[in-house]
Amino acid sequence: MPIDARALLHELTREARELDIGSTVGRVPASQLNSLVFYRDYVSRNKPLIITGALDHWPAVQAWTVHHILERMGEAKISVARTPHGRADSVINLDGTKYFALPEEEHMPVQEFFAGLQGSRSEVTYAQAQNNSLPEEFGPLLQDVTDLGWATEAFGRTPEATNLWIGSDDSVTSFHKDHYENMYAVVKGRKLFTLLPPSDAYRLYSQTCRVAQYRRNAAGALELQPEEPPREVPWATVDPCPASEEQMQASQLAHPEYWDPDLPSPLQAEVGPGEVLYLPSLWFHHVRQEAGADECVIAVNFWYEMAFDCKAAYARLADQLALELHSQPLPDG
Amino acid sequence: MPIDARALLHELTREARELDIGSTVGRVPASQLNSLVFYRDYVSRNKPLIITGALDHWPAVQAWTVHHILERMGEAKISVARTPHGRADSVINLDGTKYFALPEEEHMPVQEFFAGLQGSRSEVTYAQAQNNSLPEEFGPLLQDVTDLGWATEAFGRTPEATNLWIGSDDSVTSFHKDHYENMYAVVKGRKLFTLLPPSDAYRLYSQTCRVAQYRRNAAGALELQPEEPPREVPWATVDPCPASEEQMQASQLAHPEYWDPDLPSPLQAEVGPGEVLYLPSLWFHHVRQEAGADECVIAVNFWYEMAFDCKAAYARLADQLALELHSQPLPDG
Secondary structure: OOOOHHHHHHHHHHHHHHHHHOOOOEEEEHHHOOHHHHHHHHHOOOOOEEEEOOOOOOOHHHHOOHHHHHHHHOOOEEEEEEEOOOEEOEEEEEOOEEEEEEOEEEEEEHHHHHHHHHOOOOOEEEEOOOOOHHHHHOHHHHHHOOOOHHHHHHHOOOOOEEEEEEEOOOOEEEEEOOOEEEEEEEEEOEEEEEEEOHHHHHHHOOEEEEEEEEEEOOOOOEEEEEOOOOOEEEEOOOOOOOOOHHHHHHHHHHOHHHHOOOOOOOEEEEEOOOOEEEEOOOOEEEEEEEOOOOOOEEEEEEEEEOOOOHHHHHHHHHHHHHHHHHOOOOOOO | OOOOHHHHHHHHHHHHHHHHHOOOOEEEEHHHOOHHHHHHHHHOOOOOEEEEOOOOOOHHHHHOOHHHHHHHHOOOEEEEEEEOOOOOOEEEEEOOEEEEEEOEEEEEEHHHHHHHHHOOOOOEEEEOOOOOHHHHHOHHHHHHOOOOHHHHHHHOOOOOEEEEEEEOOOOOEEEEOOOEEEEEEEEEOEEEEEEEOHHHHHHHOOEEEEEEEEEEOOOOOEEEEEOOOOOEEEEOOOOOOOOOHHHHHHHHHHOHHHHOOOOOOOEEEEEOOOOEEEEOOOOEEEEEEEOOOOOOEEEEEEEEEOOOOHHHHHHHHHHHHHHHHHOOOOOOO
16 A cells, blocks of 8 residues: 555644644743753744743844934945845746746945835835845944844854844745744834744645746846746745735645645744744744834844754655655645 | 655665764763753754763762662562563564563562572563652662752753662563653663664564563463453564574564664664663663673663654654555565
8 A cells, every 4th residue: 555645744744733833833931931941842842932022132122213223324235135026035927937036136225225115116125135144234233132142052052144134014035944943033013924844844835946036127127037047946835825815716726735724724923023933943934024113124033053853854754755745646626 | 656665764764863863872971961951962852872970979879789779678579570581571472473571570578589680590580660660669779869960950850750770681671662751870780772763663663462471370480471351562573682693584584674784773872880871752772781790780760751742743754654664565685
């Protein structure tokens, strides 16, 4: 009898939820955590957590208005991602083909960036460089932020990278995973994470897509242009927030195991100012944001080296079962 | 195309070893560990470790001679397991049928136990009760032992059970796993552990066996008697130390993936007096012992509650793939 990869993966999904993960992301005040408790009860278990009151000692939480940032940064230039719609690094359908769409990348003065972010331009900009951007590009703001000492103690090393994110409601990050332990600190606005554990890779219907990048065409508009020579990457094709009823129906047809009401729903984590999301290594995350009463959404994330241990080996097994599954036709009905 | 469970499991075995476990069990002095480092680098990774110099503060290491134990214990009775050959709780072939053989269980004065252990009796006795036996049966010896404080701090709770083990070279414990984190402290003699991670369950060829128990027959000899009403348990059938060349050849034929030179060998951990083995939850372990110059082999193990997290869910997936594998014929050759 051939092995039923689908049944095994469904059971893995349910078992991981029932044993440990549950259906909601917990909230714990920073005052109730220490490095050992955090590592034992969350990192070791590869289980997300929202830590409240975690940034009480950060000047940034009060200080980071647009005015303050402009004053501090002066004429400094920063990296900015630009797209027509806010969906950088995601799968875009174009003329019936699925492309993995990279944003146009620009270097511009901070003042120009904020003018675009708050203006009425039809294009969407997002400061989202993930190359240790806080010290590399926003050095003058470093003094408003301190390391999360208990996290650094827990992981036993300083972060590999510290990135600053500044964006508006229009920017969305598509489902993906990182090979890092991630401490995601929200300074202004709210971040809305949709989360699936590494064992649930099969629910995201990864497809190999040709890489393309937005570039400005002769008419001055952003246009998606396939990379030459051609290059392909696998990427999750599920959009958890379809823009219309029609798109929702199409997704339910194409991605039945993402929406399956008999499987546990993806977890939702809404992270507000002064809160930190512990986003465990290899977890899939889709991120939206809401500025609300704030001028924009600002966050700082710390990437710490992950342990490549049995959990990573097991996640790879789940990936392989998922690959096998999706080389098979979808079930009837 | 049906999934090749064998190929997936072989890759899992190799990946877990290459990423993290390696081919030998590390030794670290207790002075270089603390609760966070121990939890992060070993427990979270589900990775075994021998901790040296871990019992320097235990009076037991010097004090526990047979004379001392007899003096302390007085007339107290203890639980003793008795078999004809030293293999309690293991799979025994009898008239072509495989039984899971429980030992005869006796309650006897400590003096009688030691007389049997050191005498020339043809039967093998082993004080191996795992019901929190140190406080329950050996209370007068408790004062010679202290909790492993850093381990209790790491796990965040006191042990669920603390067991005392007293035996001779003749006693062997067959491959099995426990649903506990195990700190195994050797006081006298040496323990020789053969170890396989939870992902390698398929290499132990578990079979469902009828339960039987050794009982004394009319002629006064121990005889294996099937339980009534019949009861079955699954148990590992691999003996990593076959008694003869003939048995080795039979095992290589019946258990090719245990002996496969193209797969990583089981890990060996030789634990001497004053050392502690951290035996991670769900790891399969086979245990032999050598009294050497000591009168007998004495050990204390601490069972701490394990975390039922994604690692446990993944281990269950590996178990299910193993079941699937063994419902299929072995490969040719």
